Amino acid sequence: xxxxxxxxxxxxxxxxxxxxxxxxxxxxxxxxxxxxxxxxxxxxxxxxxxxxxxxxxxxxxxxxxxxxxxxxxxxxxxxxxxxxx
Numbered sequence: 001x002x003x004x005x006x007x008x009x010x011x012x013x014x015x016x017x018x019x020x021x022x023x024x025x026x027x028x029x030x031x032x033x034x035x036x037x038x039x040x041x042x043x044x045x046x047x048x049x050x051x052x053x054x055x056x057x058x059x060x061x062x063x064x065x066x067x068x069x070x071x072x073x074x075x076x077x078x079x080x081x082x083x084x085x
Contacts, residue, residue: 001069002059005036006076009057014076017054021072026065034063041073052077 002022006014028034038059045053054077060070 001034001036001061002038002072002074005038005059006057006074009038010076010078013079015050015052015078016074016076018075019072020074022069023072024069026068028061028063028068032063032065034061034068036061038074050077052080 038057041058042056054075057074061068
């Protein structure tokens with residue numbers, strides 16, 4: 001679910017570099033609605049492999065019983081936009 005949330009937020013060009021703090025608190029059951037939410041907490045310059053900025057997201061999953069997974073962090077990279085000129 002976290003990968004899908006990151007891809008829906010940024011598109012398929014996102015590369016997941018790390019997932020930290022993943023903690024399963026309770027189960028998500030078939031038929032229950034689960035919502036993934038998150039926000040950007042940091043942007044650091046230059047992944048050593050690609051020179052792309054590393055974006056740190058904090059994510060969590062919630063259903064009718066409350067928080068089921070997280071909160072935790074995911075580091076992702078996105079390709080740079082072409083510069084005008």
